[in-house]
Every structure is written in structure tokens, then in C-alpha cells.
Amino acid sequence: MIHRQNQKTKCTECHYVFSDLDILIGKNPFNESLTIYGCPNCKEIEQFIPVCDFIGCHESVVSQW
Secondary structure (H helix, E strand, C coil): CCCCCCCCCECCCCCCEEEHHHCCEEEECEEEEEEEEECCCCCCCCCCCEEECCCCCCCECCCCC
């Protein structure tokens, strides 16, 4: 489950950087009891990493303080 907090997120497939509030949410077509999350740009499923939230920075976050 993704916790939406208006943080910058990056798709590892298309490298699109967006707010996690924009992540697409839907039912898994193979198991409707599960939720899947998709990139709003390329529609890839669950391929996200958090990125730095400084303006102009798109580096991945490797640890949190």
C-alpha cells in the first residue's frame, strides 16, 4: 500500500517525476481483493521510488532522517 503524502515519486520505467497524490489506483484484474498502483505517465504498475523533494532535484532517496 502506498501512503499518499504529496511527496515526489519517480517511475523507474519512464523516469517521470510526479506527486504521489497523482499515482493511479485500481483493482488488480487478476485478484480484485488487491489494489494496484500505476504511473500517471506510462501506466507501468508499481515501479516507483521516492525522490528528493528539493526544487529541481530528481535524485532518489536512499534513506530518511
